[in-house]
Amino acid sequence: MTQVKGGNTMLLGSVEAGGTKFVCAVGNEDYRIQDTTQFPTTTPKETLQKTIDYFKQFPDLKAISVASFGPIEIRHNSPKYGYITDTPKPGWSNVDFVGTLKQAFDLPIYWTTDVNGSAYGEYVLSTLFNQKINSLVYYTIGTGVGAGAVIDGKFVGEIGHTEMGHIRLKRHAADLDFKGICPFHGDCLEGLVAGPTFEARTGKKGKDVPLTDPVWDIMAYYVAQAALDTTLMFRPAKIIFGGGVVSEAFLKKVRAQFKDLLNDYVEVGDLDQYIVMPLAKNNGSATVGNFALALKTYLN
């Protein structure tokens, strides 16, 4: 049994449901983590049971927010609301995630995508850091690519969640022969810049490809296009890039290419403040977002 410090504060639950691992945490209304655990994503039955067992340790829990890998059903008027739908991950298609938690807990449960959770966390942190912004878009570039958009505290997406990782891009002249690795679309954004593209292009893992290698310029060209299209379609206050592929040195390249592509067409302010790494360190954005969404759900 895990002891929680400061027993008088409100306890909120966070589930980051990733395709590789689950990270569960409890925290307070000030978004601080009080306790956390993680375990590999195995079968739905086993993994959801571990999730339930973890939160059962905290009888004072007020609400839980889940930021899940997808695709997921987020429309409240759908009979499949709360489900993971047609995922390529074996065994996880058509799994009633929220329903399973609801059977174990008589608590409000918030349900959104992993990237929406992260986007919301960055939105909340921006306010805490005294940045007066009302909109942002958060991209993660790792094993896959996804993004979430928050405008005025709400997620963008009416008939389902966004899937910005799969937009199409102008191909780089030096990369025309690369077919891309997305099983659905070939050379969409994910197919061109997800982590595994390093092995597909160079035979080496991304971490073993020095930043001086021209493949990084090709990557930056595509990520800059994603930032450009995001700018033209949302005019958000900032665009955040997180995930294993992203570093500050890489974003420097992205900003330079973005500047060329935009050609001063619209104003975005200081580029160093506009295209940025997450405020939360160690991929912690989603946990903060979950605490904030759990709190919001509890208060409504």
Place this chain on the structure above:
Amino acid sequence: MTQVKGGNTMLLGSVEAGGTKFVCAVGNEDYRIQDTTQFPTTTPKETLQKTIDYFKQFPDLKAISVASFGPIEIRHNSPKYGYITDTPKPGWSNVDFVGTLKQAFDLPIYWTTDVNGSAYGEYVLSTLFNQKINSLVYYTIGTGVGAGAVIDGKFVGEIGHTEMGHIRLKRHAADLDFKGICPFHGDCLEGLVAGPTFEARTGKKGKDVPLTDPVWDIMAYYVAQAALDTTLMFRPAKIIFGGGVVSEAFLKKVRAQFKDLLNDYVEVGDLDQYIVMPLAKNNGSATVGNFALALKTYLN
């Protein structure tokens, strides 16, 4: 002096400020046009004076909404709020449009882009036609290409208005030699599908190019990509295409290519209901939008 019928209803003003002509209208809170006029866009001085002279005929006017060509400044906290900013149109850069109207009229004035006005008109009409939707994106494809997005009755765009006409696209294999006609970006969406691209590609005007010509398939491929990126980034309830280049026969081609590109990755419902022509006939969306925005401004 123009007589207005039904004197007891509220009078609202609409300005569609286009680069070629201005259309001014007065209408009621039920969005019906009572009177309208149009004149060519000449100098700012002359054109804005004609606009003022027109509305001076209606002393009962309660509010005016302007849907203008751009780029324009829409941020209320900017000293240039209400201006047309750096437009390529000679003489119209740095023109204080709203300020000039404010000097002539002691009325609330709403200020947005031409495409936002049209998007809002289609949003309002959708509700009147009993379509339960909360979001849409409206594209116009004519001399230029632009789009506006409405979510929950609000325009998307925090640090400025959207400029979706300039997103980048994957080039069509049979069109790689065409450099595009956008003076800022070459082969952005506008550079690839605006009306004048017909002459640039074929030497003929679009209206003289039969729909069986393969150039229409190239056009459909790019417009389908715009619809795809819009889908993945917004998940709106519908996407509307208006403007001189668009016809129902052309949208049929767009839907077919969209279906291929999407590859069933997300659900969008019935494609014939999702990718559509405007509900307002004869490019009337912006006038309806202006009446609704003028009313909203008056009531706030």
